[in-house]
Amino acid sequence: MEPIKFRQFAKTEPCPCGSGKKYRACCFNRKDQELPFEKVPHKKREGAFKNYAYRLDKESKIKECLYPDSEQCEGKIKNAHSLQNNGVLSKISENGHVVILNTDYGKDDLIYDVKDESKNKATTFTGFCDKHDTLVFKDIETKEIDVTSSKQCFLFAYRAFALELHKKKESLKSIQQLFKARPTLSKEIEFIAQYRYTELAINDVFVYKKFFDKALINEDYDMIQSTTFTFDYEISMAACGGVTLTYDIKGNKMNDIHSREEERLKALFFTIIPNNGKSYFIFSWIKNDNDYFKDYIQQLEGLTEEQFKTYVNNFLPSYTENVVVAPSLWSSFTKRQKDAFFKLFTADFETHDNRLKANLLRSTPYDLLINHVREEKVAES
Numbered sequence: 519m520e521p522i523k524f525r526q527f528a529k530t531e532p533c534p535c536g537s538g539k540k541y542r543a544c545c546f547n548r549k550d551q552e553l554p555f556e557k558v559p560h561k562k563r564e565g566a567f568k569n570y571a572y573r574l575d576k577e578s579k580i581k582e583c584l585y586p587d588s589e590q591c592e593g594k595i596k597n598a599h600s601l602q603n604n605g606v607l608s609k610i611s612e613n614g615h616v617v618i619l620n621t622d623y624g625k626d627d628l629i630y631d632v633k634d635e636s637k638n639k640a641t642t643f644t645g646f647c648d649k650h651d652t653l654v655f656k657d658i659e660t661k662e663i664d665v666t667s668s669k670q671c672f673l674f675a676y677r678a679f680a681l682e683l684h685k686k687k688e689s690l691k692s693i694q695q696l697f698k699a700r701p702t703l704s705k706e707i708e709f710i711a712q713y714r715y716t717e718l719a720i721n722d723v724f725v726y727k728k729f730f731d732k733a734l735i736n737e738d739y740d741m742i743q744s745t746t747f748t749f750d751y752e753i754s755m756a757a758c759g760g761v762t763l764t765y766d767i768k769g770n771k772m773n774d775i776h777s778r779e780e781e782r783l784k785a786l787f788f789t790i791i792p793n794n795g796k797s798y799f800i801f802s803w804i805k806n807d808n809d810y811f812k813d814y815i816q817q818l819e820g821l822t823e824e825q826f827k828t829y830v831n832n833f834l835p836s837y838t839e840n841v842v843v844a845p846s847l848w849s850s851f852t853k854r855q856k857d858a859f860f861k862l863f864t865a866d867f868e869t870h871d872n873r874l875k876a877n878l879l880r881s882t883p884y885d886l887l888i889n890h891v892r893e894e895k896v897a898e899s
Contacts, residue, residue: 524711524778527704534704534713536694541704548701574699578692583647584680585654586731593648600641600681600840601756602659606791610754610844611637617848619839619863630860632848640842641758645684654734663793665746665800672739674758675787675802676730681840682760682785683723690716714778722782726760729804742787743808745815747799747826752792754844754890760787761837767817767829769876784810790830797887799830825879827887832878834886835862847890855884 527534529542537544555570581595601607610616618640620633646654658673665671693713696703703709733741762773762783773783787802801818803811821829834841851859859882865875 524714525707527710533697534694534710535698535701536691537698545697545701545704550700550702553699574695575692578688578695579644580684580688580691581644583650584645584683584727585647585650586735591647591649595644596646596648596651597639597642597644598646598651600643600677600758601789601791601842603637604659605793606756607637607640607842609752609792610756610842612845614638615845616640617843617845619841621839630864632843634845641840643681643684645680663791663796663798665744665748665798668739668742668744669737671744671746671800671802672733672742674789674800675742675744676734678758678760678787678789678802679723679726679730679785681758683727686716686719686723690720715776718778718780719783721780722785723760725782726785726804729806741805742802743805744800744802745819746801749797749799749887750795751797751889752795753790753797753887754792754847755842755886756791757834757838757841758787758789758791759838759840760785762786763814763837765876765878766814767821767878770813772814786811786814790834792889799826827885828881829878831882831884831886832862832880835859836865836875836878839863841886843886844890847886847888850890851884858883 527541527546529540529546531541533539533541533544533546535545553570583591583595585591599607607616614637615634616637617632618635620631652659655673655677657667658670658677661670663670690713693709693716696709697713729741733739762775763786764771764773764775766772775783777783784807785803789798789800791798801815818826818829848856
């Protein structure tokens with residue numbers, strides 16, 4: 519197998535802009551065009567750049583149904599919730615709104631912050647048609663949550679996987695849009711590497727898609743293995759996603775996310791939700807990876823309740839942006855607490871902070887795992 523080229527694009531390979539042409543016949547010799555925001559006077563350029571960036575982001579959106587048999591699709595591609603609107607987001611929302619993590623475009627760099635969002639829009643992605651979003655997830659949308667049910671655990675993992683697949687496909691399209699706008703970037707090592715790593719990530723998730731598609735069609739829900747934890751109260755946040763752990767709980771190296779090999783990275787799927795007076799923590803992986811996750815799961819199951827809370831408080835900002843928090847809980851955090859949260863959230867973007875993930879049992883000044891909504895309502899009454 520020919521090694522992946524991280525320093526250049528071959529002239530004979532498909533152009534990274536996604537045109538379908540060969541690189542040599544497309545972006546290889548193209549020159550950059552003046553972009554709309556560059557035509558604006560310097561004083562107004564920041565706003566013009568934001569508008570351009572938002573437009574580019576919008577053009578990178580993908581609408582498709584991820585169900586394995588698309589011929590059975592019916593209805594429009596809908597804004598499907600990765601976390602249930604009724605029964606989960608409704609527990610967290612206040613005046614119909616929740617707090618979500620938000621990335622914005624600053625003058626010189628990205629800005630990481632939060633924003634209020636309608637619970638009807640929060641955590642949505644255009645990954646299923648109306649028919650399949652309703653039918654596939656019926657058991658976790660309309661029935662009581664039962665973490666002993668292999669089907670329910672499978673569906674929670676499948677939904678988290680679908681979200682990650684959708685995000686990675688949009689990420690690739692975003693990079694393609696960038697090359698289309700700035701062809702000369704296709705000769706810059708930094709952007710070539712970003713494209714290659716995204717390609718590898720896409721390859722990984724498509725391997726997982728084959729696993730999930732086969733299990734879904736054959737109703738082989740035991741393809742997914744899970745370990746679950748339950749609190750006897752409702753927390754004021756929720757989260758889900760699929761992640762590649764870089765370290766286990768003891769700080770031992772796991773996935774090398776910077777590897778240039780084509781070997782599949784091993785994904786862990788998780789769902790954290792409040793429901794019906796309890797809070798559920800579901801961690802799942804495919805059965806083929808039992809040996810790989812054996813030590814990690816033993817470590818996770820061996821934690822005391824306080825250690826588990828500490829781990830989750832570190833785990834969430836370290837590995838996912840798909841976190842929803844009650845507005846009153848977030849506003850109760852001090853600047854120091856919020857800064858500590860965002861230090862973990864941005865660790866992947868700061869090379870010297872990567873080792874932060876090696877110790878997720880350090881105490882955090884913030885606590886995401888409390889019921890702040892109920893406490894607020896009791897105080898008001």
